[in-house]
Amino acid sequence: MNDAAHPPEAAASRDFVAALRGAAPYIHAHNGRVFVVAFGGETALRPDFEQLIYDIALLHSLGVKLVLVHGVRPQIEQQLAARGQKPQFAGDLRITDAAAMECVKAAVGGLRMDIEAKLSTGLASTPMGGARLKVSGGNWVTARPVGIRDGVDHQLTGEVRRVDIASIRDVLAQDRIALLSPIGYSPTGEIFNLRAGDVAQSVATGLAADKLIFVLDSAPDRWQLADETGDAGQLPLGEAERLLAASPAPVSISAEDRALLQSALAAGRGGVKRVHLIGADPHGALLRELYTRDGCGLMFYSDENYESVREASIEDIGGILALIKPLEDSGVLVPRSREQLELEISFFDVMVRDGTVIACSALFPFPQNQMGEFSCVAVHPDYRRSGRAEALLRRAEETARKLGLKQLFSLTTHTPHWFIEHGFVQGRIEDLPMQKQRIYNYQRRSIVLLKDL
Numbered sequence: 001m002n003d004a005a006h007p008p009e010a011a012a013s014r015d016f017v018a019a020l021r022g023a024a025p026y027i028h029a030h031n032g033r034v035f036v037v038a039f040g041g042e043t044a045l046r047p048d049f050e051q052l053i054y055d056i057a058l059l060h061s062l063g064v065k066l067v068l069v070h071g072v073r074p075q076i077e078q079q080l081a082a083r084g085q086k087p088q089f090a091g092d093l094r095i096t097d098a099a100a101m102e103c104v105k106a107a108v109g110g111l112r113m114d115i116e117a118k119l120s121t122g123l124a125s126t127p128m129g130g131a132r133l134k135v136s137g138g139n140w141v142t143a144r145p146v147g148i149r150d151g152v153d154h155q156l157t158g159e160v161r162r163v164d165i166a167s168i169r170d171v172l173a174q175d176r177i178a179l180l181s182p183i184g185y186s187p188t189g190e191i192f193n194l195r196a197g198d199v200a201q202s203v204a205t206g207l208a209a210d211k212l213i214f215v216l217d218s219a220p221d222r223w224q225l226a227d228e229t230g231d232a233g234q235l236p237l238g239e240a241e242r243l244l245a246a247s248p249a250p251v252s253i254s255a256e257d258r259a260l261l262q263s264a265l266a267a268g269r270g271g272v273k274r275v276h277l278i279g280a281d282p283h284g285a286l287l288r289e290l291y292t293r294d295g296c297g298l299m300f301y302s303d304e305n306y307e308s309v310r311e312a313s314i315e316d317i318g319g320i321l322a323l324i325k326p327l328e329d330s331g332v333l334v335p336r337s338r339e340q341l342e343l344e345i346s347f348f349d350v351m352v353r354d355g356t357v358i359a360c361s362a363l364f365p366f367p368q369n370q371m372g373e374f375s376c377v378a379v380h381p382d383y384r385r386s387g388r389a390e391a392l393l394r395r396a397e398e399t400a401r402k403l404g405l406k407q408l409f410s411l412t413t414h415t416p417h418w419f420i421e422h423g424f425v426q427g428r429i430e431d432l433p434m435q436k437q438r439i440y441n442y443q444r445r446s447i448v449l450l451k452d453l
C-alpha cells in the first residue's frame with residue numbers, strides 16, 4: 001500500500017467508522033434501557049473523573065435511562081481528619097455517631113454538588129457541549145438503623161428499608177438522570193449513613209434495571225475470579241457465587257470490593273439481568289464494556305433461564321431424542337441414531353427444567369481449522385422465544401473460545417434467519433473444514449453460516 005494513497009487520516013477515519021458501525025448493535029440494544037451506574041468516592045477523587053462523567057453523558061445521549069449512585073467514603077475520611085476525629089469501624093462497616101454524621105452530611109453535600117456541577121458542564125470545548133443534562137435527586141431512600149451487632153451499636157449507620165421506585169421512574173420518564181447519595185431518611189426524621197453498594201443494589205432491583213454497573217477504583221478484570229471467565233469476562237450468577245464461596249478471601253479482592261461483589265450478586269439474584277464490574281480508567285472502560293463485543297470488565301448474568309444448562313450426560317439421551325425426534329421427522333434436523341448420540345453426547349449441552357430436557361445444542365470442535373460446529377440446536381415449542389437458544393449459543397461461544405477456536409459454523413435449511421440475527425453471516429461450502437465438506441449433503445443443500453468469535 002502506498003502511504004500517499006492512504007494517509008494516516010484516512011486510516012483513522014476508517015477506524016472511526018468501523019468502530020461506530022461496530023457499536024451500532026449495542027446502541028440499538030441499550031436505547032431506552034435502564035442502567036444503574038454506581039461508583040465509589042475514590043473514583044470521584046481520580047484526576048480523570050471528568051472522563052467518566054463525559055462517558056455517562058454520552059450514555060444518556062445514546063438513549064440510556066440512567067440512575068447514578070455515588071459513594072463517599074474517602075470524602076468522609078477527609079472531613080473527619082479535618083475535624084480531628086478518628087474514623088470508627090466495626091469490621092468493614094463505619095460506626096456513625098452524631099459527630100461523624102456531621103462529616104457525612106458535609107461530604108455527601110460537597111460531592112453531590114461537585115457531581116452535579118460536572119454533569120452541568122456545557123462547554124463546546126468538552127464532550128459535554130450540547131448535552132444539557134438534567135439531574136434530579138430526592139428523599140427516595142427510606143432507611144433503618146443497622147442497630148446493635150455483636151454488641152456494637154452502629155448508631156446512625158443504616159441499611160436500606162425501601163426505595164421510592166415510582167418517583168425514580170417518573171424522573172427517568174422525564175429524560176432526567178437520577179442521582180442518589182448513600183443517605184437514607186427514616187420515618188422518625190433521622191438521617192442514616194448507608195453503603196453505596198446497598199443503595200445501588202436496592203434501586204437496581206426495585207427498578208428491575210437492565211444493568212447494574214459498578215465502576216471500581218480497582219481493576220476487576222485482573223481479579224482471580226476473572227481468570228475463570230476466559231476471554232469473555234462473563235459468568236453466570238450461580239457460577240460466580242460458587243467460585244466466591246469456594247475461594248474464601250481471594251487475595252486480589254479487598255474487603256470493600258468483596259462487599260460490592262456481594263451487592264452485585266444480590267442484585268443478580270433480585271432480578272437484575274446483567275451486573276457489570278469495571279475499573280475506573282481514563283480510557284473509557286464504561287463505553288468499551290457496553291459498546292464493544294469483548295467488553296473490558298467482569299459481567300455476571302442472571303441464570304434464571306440458564307441455571308439448568310449443563311453439559312449433557314448419557315442419562316440425557318432419552319430426553320434429547322424426545323426433543324429432536326419431531327424436528328427430524330419434519331426434516332428440520334438431520335436424523336441421529338441413538339448410537340450416534342451416545343458417541344457424541346460429550347459435545348452436547350442441555351437445558352433441563354423439572355427433570356425434562358427442554359433445549360439442547362452441540363458444539364463439535366474442528367481444532368485443526370480453529371472452527372467449531374454449532375448444531376442440533378432445538379428448543380421445546382413450549383419454551384421458545386425466551387432467549388434459550390441464544391443462551392445455548394452464548395455458552396457454546398464461551399466453550400469455543402476456551403478451546404482456542406476462532407470461528408463457529410452452522411448448517412441449516414429451515415432456520416438461517418435465527419443464525420443471522422445472532423451474528424452469523426452466510427458462507428460457502430469451501431469455508432467449511434475439509435472433513436465437513438466431504439460429507440456435505442448436496443441434496444439437502446443446507447446453508448452455511450459462519451460467526452467469528
Ligand SMILES: CC(C)(COP(=O)(O)OP(=O)(O)OC[C@H]1O[C@@H](n2cnc3c(N)ncnc32)[C@H](O)[C@@H]1OP(=O)(O)O)[C@@H](O)C(=O)NCCC(=O)NCCS
Nearest residue numbers: 376377378379384385386387388389390412414415417418
Ligand atoms: C430456532 C430455535 C432453536 C430458537 O429457539 P428459541 O429459544 O425460541 O430462540 P430465542 O428465544 O433465542 O430466539 C427467538 C427468536 O428467534 C426467532 N426464530 C425462531 N425460529 C426462527 C426461524 N426459523 N427463522 C427466523 N427466526 C426464527 C423467533 O421468531 C424469535 O424472534 P422474535 O421474538 O423477535 O419473533 C427454535 O425455534 C427451534 O427449536 N426450532 C426448531 C429447530 C431448529 O430450527 N434448529 C436450528 C437448526 S440447527
